Amino acid sequence: MPKILKPTQPEKCIGCEMCVFEAQRQLKKIGMEESLVRVFRKKSEGKQNVEFELEIDPRINILDIEKISSICPRKVFEVLIEQDLVDDKDQKHEKSAEQEKDIERKKGL
Amino acid sequence: MINTTVKKVLDIDLETQKAETKSFTDLNNYFGGTGLGLKLLEMYSEKNPLIISTGPLNGFFPFVSKASIVLINDGAVEDIYLGGSISTRIKFAGLDSIVIHGTAKEETVIEIQNSNAFLKEGGTDLESLGLPGKRTVIEFDGKKVISDQYFTTPENYLEKKFIEKNIKGLSITGTEVYSPKDFDEYKNLYEEILNRKNELSVEMGGYPSCSGCPMGCGKSKIGEIGGNILLNSLVACQYADKIYTDIGTVFSCLNSLGYEYTHEDIENLPTLVEQTIKKI
Numbered sequence: 001m002p003k004i005l006k007p008t009q010p011e012k013c014i015g016c017e018m019c020v021f022e023a024q025r026q027l028k029k030i031g032m033e034e035s036l037v038r039v040f041r042k043k044s045e046g047k048q049n050v051e052f053e054l055e056i057d058p059r060i061n062i063l064d065i066e067k068i069s070s071i072c073p074r075k076v077f078e079v080l081i082e083q084d085l086v087d088d089k090d091q092k093h094e095k096s097a098e099q100e101k102d103i104e105r106k107k108g109l
Numbered sequence: 110m111i112n113t114t115v116k117k118v119l120d121i122d123l124e125t126q127k128a129e130t131k132s133f134t135d136l137n138n139y140f141g142g143t144g145l146g147l148k149l150l151e152m153y154s155e156k157n158p159l160i161i162s163t164g165p166l167n168g169f170f171p172f173v174s175k176a177s178i179v180l181i182n183d184g185a186v187e188d189i190y191l192g193g194s195i196s197t198r199i200k201f202a203g204l205d206s207i208v209i210h211g212t213a214k215e216e217t218v219i220e221i222q223n224s225n226a227f228l229k230e231g232g233t234d235l236e237s238l239g240l241p242g243k244r245t246v247i248e249f250d251g252k253k254v255i256s257d258q259y260f261t262t263p264e265n266y267l268e269k270k271f272i273e274k275n276i277k278g279l280s281i282t283g284t285e286v287y288s289p290k291d292f293d294e295y296k297n298l299y300e301e302i303l304n305r306k307n308e309l310s311v312e313m314g315g316y317p318s319c320s321g322c323p324m325g326c327g328k329s330k331i332g333e334i335g336g337n338i339l340l341n342s343l344v345a346c347q348y349a350d351k352i353y354t355d356i357g358t359v360f361s362c363l364n365s366l367g368y369e370y371t372h373e374d375i376e377n378l379p380t381l382v383e384q385t386i387k388k389i
Contacts, residue, residue: 014315014325015257015320016321016324017194029287030286031201031286072323
């Protein structure tokens with residue numbers, strides 16, 4: 001099953017860009033240009049809270065994503081197996097179908 | 110390709126509103142950072158310069174994540190250090206130093222994209238300049254000069270210089286890409302140094318971190334002032350002094366990037382810098 005790098009806890013990101021540089025090193029490059037993962041600083045009104053956003057190019061999954069995930073000091077990423085994502089989606093779908101039925105039942109009452 | 114034989118300096122004249130990139134082949138013995146900054150301060154001493162520099166290892170190795178700022182404050186030479194993403198952006202802009210001299214007639218915002226500089230009016234929205242994800246934004250809010258909305262420098266030397274020169278902010282974007290000749294050797298050394306994080310004198314934390322440093326420590330916010338000349342010429346973090354004052358380690362790092370410095374060059378740096386300061 002193909003593996004996928006997913007930022008499951010992006011709110012923990014501290015903007016160190018270790019993931020950016022690791023992805024680039026795997027491509028024998030040093031720099032920010034054409035990186036398959038990018039870290040953006042979110043513009044915030046209050047200057048006390050700095051937040052970051054991550055953007056991941058799906059092509060990153062051809063790299064050693066376990067290594068990219070493990071270099072993150074804040075455990076922002078998880079390596080998921082594609083089937084897990086499908087199962088997760090199915091579960092959510094079943095759940096919402098049940099919820100819809102429940103609402104219909106309540107309406108009937 | 111990493112330029113190991115030339116120091117590239119972006120010269121920005123606020124008086125004439127002109128900028129040009131200068132290449133120096135005779136400044137290599139100053140390494141970079143504060144060593145190079147002090148030499149440039151001597152060269153530009155008549156022009157009240159503000160000099161921002163990176164070292165040869167910035168962007169390439171972990172815990173080498175600050176930029177050196179050299180200036181004259183009330184007649185005294187000062188060196189302060191700013192964290193965040195500034196060092197990697199200057200490095201990936203292909204520059205060793207940025208020298209800003211003269212005084213702008215009107216409040217000015219400086220946009221740097223690789224080796225080009227564009228001077229804009231003070232009201233320009235800094236967030237509209239440069240390339241997100243590849244830039245650093247430095248803004249003077251009237252009280253402090255703040256980089257990446259978080260990082261500052263000690264004292265008020267930088268703020269005073271921004272006021273003197275009429276600078277409202279800077280945006281620096283770097284899009285150059287490098288590849289050391291022996292990439293595997295470089296990569297092994299990188300990983301070896303990254304594994305030495307327990308030698309740092311700060312704890313890991315969840316604070317915004319400097320680019321290329323995984324520590325997230327609470328101390329990088331306020332920057333640094335003064336310190337060891339080798340460390341400051343590499344512009345390594347002062348909390349990584351055990352790693353980057355070890356001449357063997359520094360020598361290996363420089364060699365892996367293709368620099369042809371000798372042990373003697375490293376050992377002679379403090380004397381060279383001392384002589385330069387005496388001339389300023």
